[in-house]
Amino acid sequence: MENGLYIGLSRQLGLRQQLDMVANNLANSNTGAYRADRMAFHDLLVRTQTTESSGELAFSEAVNISRDPREGALQITRDPLDVALRGGGWFSVLAPQGVLYTRSGTFAIDSENRLALPDGNLLLDRGEQTIDLPEGWESISISPEGVVYVDNDRVAQLSVVAFDNEGALEKLDSLYYRASDNQARAFAEQATIVQGARELSNVEPVRELVQLIDVERNYRQMTSYLEIEDRRAQEAIRTLTRL
Secondary structure, eight states, rough: OOOHHHHHHHHHHHHHHHHHHHHHHHHHTTTTTTOOEEEEEEEEEEEOTSSSSSSEEEEEEEEEEEEEEOOOOOEEEETTEEEEEEOOOOEEETTTTEEEOOOOOOOOTTTSSSOOOTOOOEEEBTOOOOOOOOOOOOOOOTTTTEEETTTTOOOOOOBBEEEEEEEEEEEEESSEEETTOOOOOEETOEEEEETTEOOOOOHHHHHHHHHHHHHHHHHHHHHHHHHHHHHHHHHHHHHHHHH
């Protein structure tokens, strides 16, 4: 009886996690280069008196959250400071927390004439140096290999890296990820940069809405099951106290 209650509560916690995850995916459906989160479950069998035949009831328990690796669609903007990654890879960015990684290619120029993201974090080149633009520059272009040209002069090459195990990257928020010190990485030679375009979120809103409805239904069913088990436990306690 208690096992059923404990695993029922565990299942509810997993569903609550999943509900938060789906809601976060929906909230980021318009966030550039956002990768949707996915939750994996495994089944647990519990012997309980509520089943009519085998006495076993299966519950699913959340085991891990992974990222949907698919690339988002391209949105053509023709803005020279918009770039999109194709074929994998992550931009290296200098932030207050250290070197972080992002797929977001919406760039800007900061007050010190450095290539940055709109939040002020700085893009890094292959030498892990910030990318400084000359004063009075007029045009900027970025090649498919990530070479930055200002007024037709080469100034840097963007650091675009790949990881042996992208799933091990620590997600900090909707844009940034952090790698551990011992995580293997290398320049993403197969990655291609498309200037004048943005990578969109890979979230599919309809899919997420369907999942949201399914999670809410399962949560209600589990709530009903726990109420039944609680009444059964209370009845057993009353019966024992009368003995």
